[in-house]
Amino acid sequence: MPAKRPLNATVISSAKRERKAITLDIKLEVLRRFEVGEKLSQIAKALGLAVSTVATIRDNKEKIKASSQIATPLRASRLTRHRSAVMETMERLLHVWLEDQSQRNMPLSVTIIQEKAKSLFDDLQREQGESSQKEKFSASKGWFVRFKERHCLPHFKIDSIAPGNKDTYPEVLKSIIEEGEYTPQQVFNVDETGLYWKRMPERTFISVEEKAEPGFKSSRDRLMLLLGGNAAGDFKLKPLLVYHSENPTALKGYSKPNLPVIWRSNKKAWVTRSIFHEWFTSFFCPAVEKYCAQNNLTNRALLILDSAPCHPANLSDLSDNVRVEYLHDSTADSVQPMGQGVTSTFKAHYLRRTFEHILEATDGEDTAVIREFWRNYNIMDAMDNIAVAWEALRPATMNSVWEKIWPQCVQSQSVSQTDNIARLRRNIVTLARTVAFEEIVEADVDQLLQSHEEALSNEGLMQLDQEPAGQEGSEDAAPALRQLTTRQLAAAFSHFEAGLQVLTSCSHDDEWKLKVSRAINDAVTCYRELYSEKKRCSKQPS
Template sequence: MEKGPGPKVPGKRLLRGPKRDRKSITLHVKLEVLRRFEEGEKLTQIAKTLGLATSTVASIRVNREKIRANSQAATPLSATQLTRCRGVVMGNMERLLSLWIEDQKQQQLPINTMLIQEKAKSLFEALKQEHGESAQAETFGASNGWFARFKARHNVLLTDEPAVADTEAARRYPDTLRKIIADGGYTPQQVFNIDETGLFWKRLPERTFVSLEDRAGPGFKASKDHLTLLLGGNAAGDCKLKPLLVYPSENPRALKGCSKPSLPVIWRSNRNDWVTMSIFQEWFTNFFCPAVERHCAENQLPHKALLILDSAPCHPAHLDDLSANIRVEFLPKNTSALIQPMNQGVIATFKAFYLKRTLCQLLQETDGDEKPSIREFWRSYNIMTAVDNIAESWQELKPATMNAVWRKIWPECVRASSEAEAQIQQSVVALASHSAFGVAAEDDVVRLLRSHEGDPLGGGREEEPLGAPSPGTPPELTTKHLAEALSHFDQGLQILTENDPNRERSLKVRRGVNGAISCYRELYREKKRGAK
C-alpha cells in the first residue's frame, strides 16, 4: 500500500520568535562610535564596549558623513535621537540668520522674536529659489517651537528679554567658585577659562571705499569672511592657549603647500565654521590637557587644573570623564556675558588689536610709488595673512589684561587694573580715518569693535617728535634711505614667511625684526607727513 503525503512541516519563518523592537541610538552614541573608529578600534570591540549590535555599529560607520553633517548643524545636547537629516536650505538659513543677529548686535539695533522669525522666513525663501527644484519640497513656518530650539543652539539673548534671573545667578556664582577653588587647592595658574567667538577676518569699517566697493560687488556674501576662534588662558595671565580656528574649508588655496601643524593656530574645518562637539572634544583631549600638563611641569605645580566653561551646545557634558587631572565646571545658564572672564575684555581687546594690525598692514604695504594700490592689496589679503595677524594680535595681549578680566568672578586673584581700552580704540580710529581709506568715520570703527564690551588693556606708544635737521650735519637719514632699507627688511621677511615650513618660527622672527625696526618705520612716517 502506497503511503500518502505526511503532515505539513512548518517552515523556519513560523518558528521565529517575536520581532524585536528597534532601539533609537542617540546622536552622542553615534559620535562616540565614529570617534572610536578614528582611533583604530575594531568593529566588534566597539560593539561589545557600547553594548550595540555589530550590524548597528557597521551601519553607523557607513552613514558617518550624514551623522557628522547633523552634528555640525549644531544639534542640541538635549536631543535624544536623530530622527531625520536637517535640510541643506534650513542649515544655510540658520547660519546666515546667526550672522545677521550678530551684525544687528554690533550695530546696537533692537532685535526681538518677531523680527528674527520674519528674517528667518525671508532668508529661507530666498535660499529655496537659489537651490531650485531640489529644495522645493522643504517647508518652514518659523514656529515658536523652532525659535526656541534655535535660541538654545545659538545662545541667543534678545534685547526684549529680561535678564533679572541671569543677573541673580551671576551674583551668586563667585561664592560657589571660591568654594570649588578652595576644595581643589587650585592656584590662579591652574584655573582656566575659554570661549568661542566669531571673527569677520576680512571686514573693514563701513563707509571706507574698500568696504563699500566689496559690498557692491557681484556675489558678495558676508559669511565668506567669517571664521570661529576659541580663545582662552589662565587666571594668572601667564598661560595663553594656542587659538583654535574653525574655517569653512579644510584646504583653502592660500594654504596650499603649508604644513597645518606648524601654523600658529590649531586649524580645523567645518562647512558652517562652527565649533562642534566632536571638534571641542578633540581639542580638549589632544591640545588642552597636554598644554596644562606642560604648564604645570614648567612652573613646578601639581598636575591638576580647573576649566570653567559656559553651557554652549558644543561643550560636552562628559568632559570630566576624559581626564583624571582636569575638573570642568559650567557657569550658570545665560551668565556668560555677565561674568565669563573671556567676555569681560579679552575677546574685545583681541579684536581691536586685529583690526589695528590689519589697518597698519594695509597702509604699510601700499605706501610707496611702486607698491600695490589699497584695492589690489585688499583683494590679495587671504586667510593665510589673516592667520598670521590673528596670531600676532593674540600675542599682543598682556598678562595684566588676561588677569584683570577675572575681577567679576574671582576678584581675589586680580593683581592690578590695566589701563583704559580707549587707547587702542583711539589708535584704530586714527588709522581708519587716514585719507587713503576714503570717508571712514569714528562711528564706523566703534560699531565694528562694539560686539563685546571690553575690560582694559595696557599699552600705547609714544611718538618721537621730528625736529628740523641742522644744516651740514652728516650723515642724514632721508626718506629715500628709509624706504629702501625698510623695503629690504620686508622682502627678506617675506622670503622667510613663504618658504619656512615652520610657521611659528618665521612669525617669531618677523615679530622680533619688526619690533627692532619699529622706530625707523615711525621715523619714515613722520618724514612723509612732514614732507606733505
C-alpha cells in the same frame, strides 16, 4: 446562496491597518542597501518594513533621490501638500540661524523664532519678486509645531534671574578653588568668538566698492576662534581656529601643525562637540601639563566653561588632572572672563594689525595698490595677524577680566578694559588715516568691532546660502585613491557592514540605528563613488 464569511475574517478585514510614516532618511537607507547588493526581503526585515513598501521605494528611486536634494531634513516625514521654494528656503535658513544662536549660547523662545521666520520669509519674497507675493505666511503656532517636528528641534526656554537676586556663582567658584587648592596659574577659561577676518569699516572705499559688486562678499566670510588663558594672565593658550574649508589654496605648501593656530574645519565654521573634545584631550591637557612642569606646579588645573552645546558634559572624565566646571546659563555672559574684555580687545588688536599690514605693504599712498593688496589678502595673512594680535594682549589684560568671578586673584594695578579699548580705537583711526582712509572716525571702528558679535542677519543668511563651497579656492577634493582595487574596496565595505551589524544588533532604538548607519555611510561616500566608477570602467570594452 453565498457562503457566510467567517466572523474572525470579518473582524480582520474591517480593522484599519495602522499607517506608518516613512521618513526620507529611511527611504535613502533602503536605496543604499539595494546599491550594496542586499535582497528585498533582507532589507524589509532589517528595517521592519513590508516587502511591498521596500519594492515601492526601489521603484521610485529617482524621485526619492531628487527629494533628498531639497531643504527638508532627512528625518522629516513625507509632506502631504506642496511647499513653495520660498518656504523651503526660509526654513533652511532659519535652521542655520537657530544653530548659530545655539553656538553663541543665546536664549530662544517660540516668539523669537516666529518673528525671525516671518522676517526671513518677507525678505525672501521681496528678493524673489512679485510672482511669489501671493503666498501668505503668518508664522503661526501650528507652523512652528510642524517646523519643530520636521527639524527635530528641542524645546526652547529662556533662563533668567529674577530682579534683585544676586548670582552666587563667585562664592561657589571660590569654594571649589579652595577645596582643590588651585592657584591663579592653574585656573583657566576659554570661549568661542566669531571673526569676520576680511571686513573693513563701512565707509572705507573698499567696503563701498564691495557692496556694489554682485555675488559672495568676502567681508561676510567668518571664522571661529577659541581663545583662553589662565587667571594669572601669564599663559595664553594657542588659539583654535575653525574655518569652513579644510584645505584653502592659501595654505598650500604649509604644514598645519606648524601654523600659529590649531587649524580645524567645519562646513559652517563652528566649533563642534567633536572638535572641542579633540582640543581638550590633544591640546589643552598636554599644554597645561607642560606649563605646570615649566613653572614647578602640580599638574592639575580647573577649566571654567559656559554650557554652550559644543562643550561636552563629560570632560572631567577624560583627564585625571583637569577638573571642568560649568557656569550658570543665566549669568555666563555677564561673568565669563574671556567675555569681559579679552575677545573685544583681541579684535581691536587684530584690526590695528591689519592696518599696519596694509601700511607695510603699500606705504598707504596709492589706492590702486591698496585695492590690489586687499584683493590678495587671504586666510594665511589673516592667520598671521591673528597670532600677532593674540600675542599683543598683555598679562594685565588677561588677569583683569577675572574681576567679576574671582576678584581675589586680580592685581590692583590691572588696567581698565574700557580705557584699553578706547586707546586702541584711537590708534586704529590714526593708522587708517595714514593708509588713505581719511573718512574713518572712531564710531566706524566701534561699529566694526561690534559687528563681529552680531547674530546672522537675514541678508547674511541669504548670502551664506549663496556662498559656493570652499571659498578661497578650496582644494577639498577627495585625495587620490585610484590605486585601490574593486576587490579591496568591496572587502572594506563588507567590514563596515559587519561592524554596523554588531553596533545595531545591540541597540533597540531605530533612530540610533539609522543615525549611526547614515554617519558611517556618509563618511565613506567618496570610496563608494570610486567603487562605482571602477566597476563601470571595468564593464566597458577596451
